[in-house]
Structures are given as C-alpha cells and as structure tokens.
Amino acid sequence: MxxxxxxxxxxxxxxEIERIAQVSDFVHLDVMDNIFVPNFxxxxxxxxxxxxxxxxxxxxxxMVANCDVMGPAYAEIGxxxxxxxxxxxxxxxxxxxxxxxxxxxSGLAIKPNTSIEQYIDFSDDVDMFLIMTVEPxxxxxSFMEAMLPKIRxxxxxxxxxxxxxxxxxxISIDTIERAAEAGAxxxxxxxxxFKANDPAVMVxxxxxLAENMAx
Numbered sequence: 001m002x003x004x005x006x007x008x009x010x011x012x013x014x015x016e017i018e019r020i021a022q023v024s025d026f027v028h029l030d031v032m033d034n035i036f037v038p039n040f041x042x043x044x045x046x047x048x049x050x051x052x053x054x055x056x057x058x059x060x061x062x063m064v065a066n067c068d069v070m071g072p073a074y075a076e077i078g079x080x081x082x083x084x085x086x087x088x089x090x091x092x093x094x095x096x097x098x099x100x101x102x103x104x105x106s107g108l109a110i111k112p113n114t115s116i117e118q119y120i121d122f123s124d125d126v127d128m129f130l131i132m133t134v135e136p137x138x139x140x141x142s143f144m145e146a147m148l149p150k151i152r153x154x155x156x157x158x159x160x161x162x163x164x165x166x167x168x169x170x171i172s173i174d175t176i177e178r179a180a181e182a183g184a185x186x187x188x189x190x191x192x193x194f195k196a197n198d199p200a201v202m203v204x205x206x207x208x209l210a211e212n213m214a215x
Contacts, residue, residue, distance in 0.1 A: 001207045002059050002166070003199070004028035004190035005050075006041065006139040016194065018055050023203045026059040026080060028168070028188045030139075033064040036088050037137035044073065051078050061109065061168065061188075063136045064088065068095045075104035083107030083130050083166075086119055096125040107166070111136060112144055116154050126163060128186065129154050133179070134169030139190045143170025148182045155183025176206050180213035 001024050008016040017027050031047055034040040042050065051058045057080035064070050067084035068091050075082045075098070082099045086108055089095050096106040108122060109130035116129070131151050134141035147167075154165055167179045168188035176187055189206055196202035 001203050001210075002026040002028045002186060002188050003193040003203055004030055004061075004139070004168070004188050005194070006030045007190045008194045013050055014053050014055075016199075019199050020193065020203050021055040023200045023207070024056055027054055027056040028190070029058050029060045029079075030190075031060060031062050031064055031070075031074070032137065035065040036085065037063045039137045044070075047074070048077050057081070059083070059107075059188075061107075061130065062088075071095045072098040072102065075099040075102040079104055081105035081107055081128065083109045083128065085109045085111070085136070087111060087114060092119070092122055093125050096122065100125075100127070105164075107164075109136075109168075112147060116150055116157065120157055123157060123161065123163065128164035128166055129158070130166040130168055131184070132169055133167050133171070136169075141170055143172070143175040143179075145178075148178060151179060151182035151184055158183075171206070173202075173205065173209065176209050177213045180210040185210075 032039045032041045059081040060074045060079040061083045067089040071084040099106040105127035107128040108126045133147045164186045165184050166186035167184040171189040172192040193199045193202050
C-alpha cells in the first residue's frame with residue numbers, strides 16, 4: 001500500500017506520514033506543476049524537504065512538464081521510486097534508465113485516454129507501470145470503471161516479469177477489490193486513507209481486501 005498525501009494535512013505532513021508508517025510500504029508524493037495538470041502541489045525544494053524527513057520511502061509521481069529532467073532529479077534526491085508520465089517524457093527509455101541508475105525504481109504512468117499498447121516496448125526499462133484510474137490533477141475523484149480492461153491488458157503485457165502494476169485514483173474500500181481482480185498489485189489511496197478516522201486502520205483494511213482478492 002502506498003497512501004497519497006494529496007489529501008493529508010500539508011501543514012503537518014511529518015505527523016501525517018508517521019500515522020501510517022507502521023502499516024504502509026511507501027508514501028505517495030503527488031508532484032503537480034500547474035502546467036502538465038491544472039493544479040500545483042509542491043515545488044522541487046518543498047518536495048526535497050518532505051523526502052528527507054519522511055518516515056517512509058517516497059514513491060514520487062511526477063505530474064509535471066519536462067520529466068526527462070525532473071525524473072532523474074527526484075531520484076537523485078532520495079526517492080525510492082520515481083514515476084514519470086509518458087505524455088510528458090520525450091526520451092522515455094533514457095529517462096527511465098537514468099532513474100534506475102540512481103538506485104531508485106523507475107515507473108511509467110499513463111492517463112486514462114492514453115493507450116498502454118504504444119508503450120509495450122519500454123517494459124524492459126520499467127519497474128512499475130501506473131494506470132491512472134482518474135484524470136490526474138486532483139484528489140477525491142471517482143474510480144473510472146472503464147480503466148479495468150486497461151489494467152487487465154497491462155497485466156498481460158507484464159506477464160511473468162517482476163514489474164509492479166500500480167493504480168491511482170478513487171481507490172477505496174469499494175473499489176480496491178475490482179482493481180486487484182483486474183491485476184493491479186500496488187495501490188495508491190489518498191482520500192480514503194487520510195479522511196478516515198484512523199488512517200492506519202484504513203490502510204490495513206485496504207491491504208487485506210486486495211490480498212484476499214489476489215489469493
């Protein structure tokens with residue numbers, strides 16, 4: 001489980017991350033620049049401070065322009081995983097390899113209207129595919145059921161390779177089983193976690209639902 005801090009209390013992020021640290025694998029850092037998506041969250045300096053102070057490894061999701069430069073930059077400052085959007089990356093293979101060269105995991109994200117088929121050739125360069133199940137830019141959106149066939153197709157593409165399949169957008173108690181059944185194995189949940197009375201309990205509940213479906 002990789003809770004997103006997009007819906008956490010930005011004024012006390014260290015505490016918010018500590019609340020889920022014992023039950024989460026990573027914390028998901030949504031970086032938006034108001035260029036690639038119509039919203040702004042963190043600049044590079046602010047993100048660096050979060051990464052340095054985080055009680056969990058950071059899974060950075062870059063919804064920014066110029067991912068060819070920014071992807072490796074985030075890897076170099078200590079992210080455990082860096083995901084760039086295919087739509088904002090001109091030299092995809094080179095950028096993914098540069099992220100990997102730092103020791104970070106490389107991820108490739110695609111928006112709902114982007115087909116996975118045109119990115120099959122980059123499978124050897126990725127440690128994770130991210131299928132967006134909402135339009136990137138804002139938290140609290142509803143899970144897009146129409147993305148389930150894309151998740152299944154991506155699972156087929158991955159095959160037996162040790163590539164993670166992450167889903168991001170609208171993941172909750174009501175939707176995580178469907179995403180897991182379709183083949184996802186890594187889950188980003190924001191509103192469901194940080195709007196819960198006990199975020200750690202919610203993370204555990206979501207994990208149990210996904211694992212039970214996988215079994």
